[in-house]
Amino acid sequence: MKLRHETATDRSAIATLIARTYLASGAKLIEMTGLLRDLPQYKPELGVIGELDNETPPVAYALFTPVKVGGKDGVVLLAPLALDTDQPELDYNAFLHSAIEHVKKLGYKAVLMHGVPEMYVDDGFEPAADVGIKGSISYPGTALLVKNFGTVPTGDVAYPEFLSRF
Secondary structure (H helix, E strand, O other), X not given: OEEEEXXXXXXXXXXXXXXXXXXXXXXXXXXXXXXXXXXXXXOHHHEEEXXXXXXXXXXXXXXXXXXXXXXXXXXXXXXXXXXXXXXOOOOHHHHHHHXXXXXXXXXXXXXXXXXXXXXXXXXXXXXXXXXXEEOOOOOOOOEEEEEEOOOOOOEEEEOOXXXXXX
């Protein structure tokens, strides 16, 4: 799988991928993705696309948004994570690991995400509360998770204000 960062020309294909991944919730997550891209801290290199080849639309997408934890920088929030589950060649774990490694190389200290803990423990995520990170947003059936690359700040996550709507 080839990884690259998103460009403005990818947005339609990414929206289609998000819609296919999240079905009934897709429209809300497409809107959320647009709002995250409108933030001043948005950087195209933090939107990671996975492609099987140059001829097919993206089969995986991860958007990482810089957020402050305890008033300090160095942490990104992963949302959304979209995968084309109809692609048998898609290696979900390899994509996730490569995307996270990409943000680590950019100098970030940790990745936060809301997810089912049991699904992500093998990917190195743990409950954020266990390391002193608190989130003010919760989603049914999920927890705030963190994957650390070293020393990370502790305290409250400063989410973008609109995120609680999603």
